[in-house]
Amino acid sequence: MQVTVLAGGVGAARFLAGLVQCVDPAEVTAICNVGDDLTWHGLHVCPDIDTLLYTLAGLEGPDGWGLRDDTTITLDALGAVGGDTWFRIGDRDLATHLRRTQLLAEGHTLSEATAALARALGLHLQVMPVTDDPHPTIVETATGDLPFQEYFVRRRARDIVTGFRFPGAAAARPAPGVLDAIVSAESVIIAPSNPFVSIGPLLAVPGVREALAGSSATRVAVSPIVGGEAIKGPAADMLRALGHDVSAAGVAALYQGLIDVFVLDEIDGALAPAVAALGMSPLVCDTMMRGDDGRRRVAARVLSALHT
Amino acid sequence: MQVTVLAGGVGAARFLAGLVQCVDPAEVTAICNVGDDLTWHGLHVCPDIDTLLYTLAGLEGPDGWGLRDDTTITLDALGAVGGDTWFRIGDRDLATHLRRTQLLAEGHTLSEATAALARALGLHLQVMPVTDDPHPTIVETATGDLPFQEYFVRRRARDIVTGFRFPGAAAARPAPGVLDAIVSAESVIIAPSNPFVSIGPLLAVPGVREALAGSSATRVAVSPIVGGEAIKGPAADMLRALGHDVSAAGVAALYQGLIDVFVLDEIDGALAPAVAALGMSPLVCDTMMRGDDGRRRVAARVLSALHT
Numbered sequence: 015m016q017v018t019v020l021a022g023g024v025g026a027a028r029f030l031a032g033l034v035q036c037v038d039p040a041e042v043t044a045i046c047n048v049g050d051d052l053t054w055h056g057l058h059v060c061p062d063i064d065t066l067l068y069t070l071a072g073l074e075g076p077d078g079w080g081l082r083d084d085t086t087i088t089l090d091a092l093g094a095v096g097g098d099t100w101f102r103i104g105d106r107d108l109a110t111h112l113r114r115t116q117l118l119a120e121g122h123t124l125s126e127a128t129a130a131l132a133r134a135l136g137l138h139l140q141v142m143p144v145t146d147d148p149h150p151t152i153v154e155t156a157t158g159d160l161p162f163q164e165y166f167v168r169r170r171a172r173d174i175v176t177g178f179r180f181p182g183a184a185a186a187r188p189a190p191g192v193l194d195a196i197v198s199a200e201s202v203i204i205a206p207s208n209p210f211v212s213i214g215p216l217l218a219v220p221g222v223r224e225a226l227a228g229s230s231a232t233r234v235a236v237s238p239i240v241g242g243e244a245i246k247g248p249a250a251d252m253l254r255a256l257g258h259d260v261s262a263a264g265v266a267a268l269y270q271g272l273i274d275v276f277v278l279d280e281i282d283g284a285l286a287p288a289v290a291a292l293g294m295s296p297l298v299c300d301t302m303m304r305g306d307d308g309r310r311r312v313a314a315r316v317l318s319a320l321h322t
Numbered sequence: 323m324q325v326t327v328l329a330g331g332v333g334a335a336r337f338l339a340g341l342v343q344c345v346d347p348a349e350v351t352a353i354c355n356v357g358d359d360l361t362w363h364g365l366h367v368c369p370d371i372d373t374l375l376y377t378l379a380g381l382e383g384p385d386g387w388g389l390r391d392d393t394t395i396t397l398d399a400l401g402a403v404g405g406d407t408w409f410r411i412g413d414r415d416l417a418t419h420l421r422r423t424q425l426l427a428e429g430h431t432l433s434e435a436t437a438a439l440a441r442a443l444g445l446h447l448q449v450m451p452v453t454d455d456p457h458p459t460i461v462e463t464a465t466g467d468l469p470f471q472e473y474f475v476r477r478r479a480r481d482i483v484t485g486f487r488f489p490g491a492a493a494a495r496p497a498p499g500v501l502d503a504i505v506s507a508e509s510v511i512i513a514p515s516n517p518f519v520s521i522g523p524l525l526a527v528p529g530v531r532e533a534l535a536g537s538s539a540t541r542v543a544v545s546p547i548v549g550g551e552a553i554k555g556p557a558a559d560m561l562r563a564l565g566h567d568v569s570a571a572g573v574a575a576l577y578q579g580l581i582d583v584f585v586l587d588e589i590d591g592a593l594a595p596a597v598a599a600l601g602m603s604p605l606v607c608d609t610m611m612r613g614d615d616g617r618r619r620v621a622a623r624v625l626s627a628l629h630t
Contacts, residue, residue: 056364056423085395091417095442097424105413109399115364116405134403 017317018043018199018231022212023050023062024078024246025238025303026205027069030139032309033203034070036317039138043195047207048124048143049151049180049215050162054101055092057111058118061163062212063128063143064110071135078246081106100168125189144216146189149182151215162211171248175255178210183218188225196225201320204235206301208249209268210256217272226272232320233274236301236312237262240279245302263288270294275319277301295319325625326351326507326539330520331358331370332386332554333546333611334513335377338447340617341511342378344625347446351503355515356432356451357459357488357523358470362409363400365419366426369471370520371436371451372418379443386554389414408476433497452524454497457490459523470519479556483563486518491526496533504533509628512543514609516557517576518564525580534580540628541582544609544620545570548587553610571596578602583627585609603627 017037019030021044030044047062061079068074068081075082084104093099103111110131117127123146132141153165155173165173196202207213217223226233239262244250250260258264262278263285269276276294278285279301286296297319303309325345327338329352338352355370369387376382376389383390392412401407411419418439425435431454440449461473463481473481504510515521525531534541547570552558558568566572570586571593577584584602586593587609594604605627611617 053427055420056366056427057420058364085413087393087413088396088416088420091414092420095417095421095439097417097421105393105395106399108396108416109403109405112363112365112396112400113403113405119361119364131403 015201016041016043016195016199018045018195018202020045020202020204020207020213020216020226021062021066022047022205022207023065024069026062026207026212027066027074027078028303028309029203029205029236029313030066031069031072031306032303032311032313033317034139035310036313042139043191043199044139044141045192045195045216046128046141046143047212047215048145048149049211050166051150052101052161052163054103054111055097057108057115058124059101059103059111060114060124060128060143063141064107066141067110067131067135067137070137070139070141073135080104101163123189125191140191140195142191142195143189144192144222145186145219147182147186149180149186149215149219151211152179152181153211154179166248171251175248175252177256178214180215180218183215184220186219188219188221192219193221193225196222196231197229199229199231202226202229202231202233203316204233204269204273206236206238206245208238208244208247208252209265210249210252223272233272234277234297234316234319235266235269235273235275236277236316237265237279237282239265240301241281261285263292266292266294277316277319323509324349324351324503324507326353326503326510328353328510328512328515328521328524328534329370329374330355330513330515331373332377334370334515334520335374335382335386336611336617337511337513337544337621338374339377339380339614340611340619340621341625342447343618344621350447351499351507352447352449353500353503353524354436354449354451355520355523356453356457357519358474359458360409360469360471362411362419363405365416365423366432367409367411367419368422368432368436368451371449372415374449375418375439375443375445378445378447378449381443388412409471431497433499448499448503450499450503451497452500452530453494453527455490455494457488457494457523457527459519460487460489461519462487474556479559483556483560485564486522488523488526491523492528494527496527496529500527501529501533504530504539505537507537507539510534510537510539510541511624512541512577512581514544514546514553516546516552516555516560517573518557518560531580541580542585542605542624542627543574543577543581543583544585544624545573545587545590547573548609549589569593571600574600574602585624585627
């Protein structure tokens with residue numbers, strides 16, 4: 015069974031880590047957000063892709079990003095010579111960015127560099143950026159426009175969000191294989207990721223939204239909002255600031271016309287009729303991905319819905 | 323007394339470390355070779371400049387390059403993801419290259435980046451690249467043309483050298499202050515550095531050789547060849563391969579017309595008449611810079627010659 019997952023960062027990584035325990039990884043494709051990529055002291059850093067790679071390799075840090083037990087010798091020395099250190103990159107993590115930057119400098123695409131890193135980490139699923147072109151997410155806030163990591167890490171997501179822009183989107187082409195993975199899969203799953211800054215940038219690449227809308231796959235989305243709160247990150251604040259319902263149903267509304275099944279947590283069971291009213295089948299289950307078992311359980315439950 | 327030193331790597335760094343013990347560092351300017359610079363996984367690395375900075379800060383590694391007691395956590399991880407690791411960069415050393423790369427990316431010149439790093443390391447002398455423009459040294463060998471670090475580090479200087487090229491030289495402009503530091507200094511010292519690949523690239527920048535030839539400074543060169551051997555590096559092999567005398571006198575001949583005083587080691591005292599025959603005053607003394615005392619002794623001896 016070919017399964018394609020539209021993926022953001024930590025939530026998607028954990029879902030995928032469960033999924034590859036239930037499905038042959040060779041049949042899984044992750045299409046990744048590059049909107050939060052940044053150039054860090056000359057190096058090309060892909061935080062969402064790296065979170066996926068590290069989590070799938072079982073190496074992720076305690077908060078879901080970076081590498082477990084990584085050191086910061088270089089970062090500390092960088093601060094001592096006057097460098098910016100607000101974006102925290104550990105010593106072993108740094109090797110990933112050096113390798114990616116070198117592969118890009120040699121003329122490889124981001125798709126190729128990502129595939130090479132996935133292979134080097136022993137992964138068997140396909141991990142692909144949604145585009146090989148520059149496609150940053152700009153967060154519009156009350157204090158001005160901010161590149162995503164400026165908003166999220168440097169300023170700790172404290173600014174009032176008024177909107178989002180994807181200035182590279184119009185010129186971005188889907189990376190090789192992306193549209194095909196959406197159109198020809200048996201199922202496409204929107205991971206429990208932020209609809210605005212994780213999934214939004216994917217759908218903003220010309221052709222991706224249309225491919226999803228027209229795909230004959232069973233299309234499932236897993237809510238990143240549980241009990242009115244984001245499991246991780248600023249999704250709830252963004253829903254609120256932009257005038258949406260701060261609920262799983264509020265997320266479902268954003269995917270109307272794109273999704274067949276919407277997965278919401280048991281705690282939100284009362285929202286099932288609202289989801290059904292959007293033309294989606296609600297699937298109510300425990301969506302909390304605590305530990306390795308939790309990840310596998312959620313993936314298995316979502317997969318079971320595809321066959322019914 | 324304003325002293326300007328034309329500098330290569332380890333030999334120059336050790337000489338300068340002695341010099342700043344004898345002269346107010348604020349009166350010392352080092353003009354540095356950038357011919358061996360390289361782009362390492364996207365980062366701008368200046369091996370000769372860094373050797374100077376680290377040595378003058380008292381932080382250099384046991385062989386004169388890199389940082390003492392540095393670790394290689396990132397380098398080891400880089401190898402594990404398929405990256406090239408033949409150029410050995412330690413974790414704390416890496417911070418220097420990240421900072422430099424960032425400053426260049428922000429639009430600063432290499433001169434400005436170098437000055438910022440020198441300040442961050444607490445140095446009080448002026449350290450300036452000979453040019454802010456790209457100015458690589460290409461080593462012509464029996465097996466083909468090689469960028470300097472490919473020849474020197476990756477292939478361990480084993481190829482037969484047939485010549486040198488400086489393809490950026492014609493378009494390179496002296497960095498701000500370089501010509502003035504040569505013309506207006508009371509003394510200009512060519513450090514005990516390789517005449518072909520350390521000093522040669524400095525003199526190849528348009529205006530530098532002419533500034534030295536026309537300077538009213540007392541101009542001194544210290545032989546990097548002692549007893550027919552290079553203290554460090556491939557200078558002796560290069561002299562031999564290119565048909566020069568493999569001796570201090572062979573180096574002196576390369577500087578004819580540019581130098582007033584040529585400093586050669588006691589062991590080479592018999593070459594003093596040959597040096598004198600080139601129109602330079604020979605200064606014979608112990609030039610071995612063993613330890614901190616040795617560095618200071620050599621610098622003091624060279625300085626004493628300037629006043630006689």
